[in-house]
Amino acid sequence: xxxxxxxxxxxxxxxxxxxxxxxxxxxxxxxxxxxxxxxxxxxxxxxxxxxxxxxxxxxxxxxxxxxxxxxxxxxxxxxxxxxxxxxxxxxxxxxxxxxxxxxxxxxxx
Amino acid sequence: xxxxxxxxxxxxxxxxxxxxxxxxxxxxxxxxxxxxxxxxxxxxxxxxxxxxxxxxxxxxxxxxxxxxxxxxxxxxxxxxxxxxxxxxxxxxxxxxxxxxxxxxxxxxxxxxxxxxxx
Numbered sequence: 001x002x003x004x005x006x007x008x009x010x011x012x013x014x015x016x017x018x019x020x021x022x023x024x025x026x027x028x029x030x031x032x033x034x035x036x037x038x039x040x041x042x043x044x045x046x047x048x049x050x051x052x053x054x055x056x057x058x059x060x061x062x063x064x065x066x067x068x069x070x071x072x073x074x075x076x077x078x079x080x081x082x083x084x085x086x087x088x089x090x091x092x093x094x095x096x097x098x099x100x101x102x103x104x105x106x107x108x109x
Numbered sequence: 110x111x112x113x114x115x116x117x118x119x120x121x122x123x124x125x126x127x128x129x130x131x132x133x134x135x136x137x138x139x140x141x142x143x144x145x146x147x148x149x150x151x152x153x154x155x156x157x158x159x160x161x162x163x164x165x166x167x168x169x170x171x172x173x174x175x176x177x178x179x180x181x182x183x184x185x186x187x188x189x190x191x192x193x194x195x196x197x198x199x200x201x202x203x204x205x206x207x208x209x210x211x212x213x214x215x216x217x218x219x220x221x222x223x224x225x226x227x
Contacts, residue, residue, distance in 0.1 A: 001171060036209075038154070045217045046146075046154060051209035058212055089154050096168050098144070098156040 002026045002094050006101035011109055012080045020104045021072040022090030028071035033092040035073035037066060040103075041086045049088075050075060080108050111135035111215045113205050118221035125195050127223060131188040131205030136215040139163065139183040142208035145190045147201035148220070157203070158190065173199075195225045 003025040012018035022035060029035060037050040048057055050066035053073060063079045073090055085108045090101045117129040131143070145157040158169045158179040167179050178191040188205050202222050207215040 040154075045204060045220050046206075047217060048206075048209060048214040051214060055209065055212065057209060057214040087153075091154075091156065096166075097170070098159065098168075100146075100154045100156055103153045 002092070002099050004090060004092050004099045004101035006088075006090060006104045008102070009105040009107070011107045012077065012084075014080055014082060014108055016080050017076065017078045018080060018106065019069070020075045020077075020088055020090075020106070021069065022074070022092065022101055023072045024092055026094070029068060029073045029092060031068065033073070033094070035066065035068075036091040037064075037073075037075045038089045038091070039084075039086045040089065046089065077106075082108050084108055113207070113216060113218035115203065115205055115218040115221035118203065118223045120224040120226065121195055122227050123196060123225055125225070126191070126193045127195065129190040129192065129203055129205075129221060129223070131190075131218055133186045133188065133207075133215070136207070136213070138181075138186040141210065141215060143179075143181060143188045144206045144208070145177075145179060145188075146204045146206055146217075147199075147223075148204070149198075149201045152201075155201075159208075160188070192223070195223075197225050199223060200225050 005023040038046040040046040054066045089103045112134045114132045144159040160179045176194045180189045202220040204220045206217040
């Protein structure tokens with residue numbers, strides 16, 4: 001089974017920009033992996049931020065964007081807010097199955 | 110208002126069975142793939158299974174294949190997960206979640222705890 005890798009932790013200053021990445025043990029991540037990004041705050045259910053690499057949900061804040069970057073899926077947060085402090089997970093599709101990354105703990109400090 | 114509400118969790122002994130349900134409302138349930146995702150205490154998210162809109166195609170993680178069965182009843186707007194031969198390592202909060210399409214992600218349920226212990 002493929003392994004999906006994410007940075008264990010990142011820190012961003014309020015108002016700053018940070019990019020979280022999502023890599024695959026099988027090689028470059030492409031749009032065919034249909035990357036999803038999720039945000040989870042302590043004690044809460046996850047919520048979907050980005051789907052199919054770049055698409056946003058109707059409520060996804062404009063400061064979040066998805067892309068492919070250097071063979072990985074990427075989630076960029078531009079203008080970080082204190083409420084963005086959370087765990088972020090990516091998920092990739094492999095021939096119809098899905099694999100989650102281990103998550104990135106984002107601190108806004 | 111979009112809602113996904115799980116039920117059916119609880120405590121069970123190893124080898125036992127449970128059936129989770131996820132009642133959906135506020136969106137066209139049959140138009141979306143539906144997922145079960147679990148999270149062991151203090152751990153990350155793990156994909157368990159998913160099913161397509163009409164229920165004709167299902168996929169499972171290797172760890173649950175042959176033990177868990179996903180299904181849906183589009184007339185009742187309900188997703189199910191039949192869990193048999195439960196093991197201690199199946200202990201987790203189980204979430205139901207929808208896929209996304211056309212700018213809409215109906216979302217995730219609040220999660221339900223399944224504890225497998227003797």
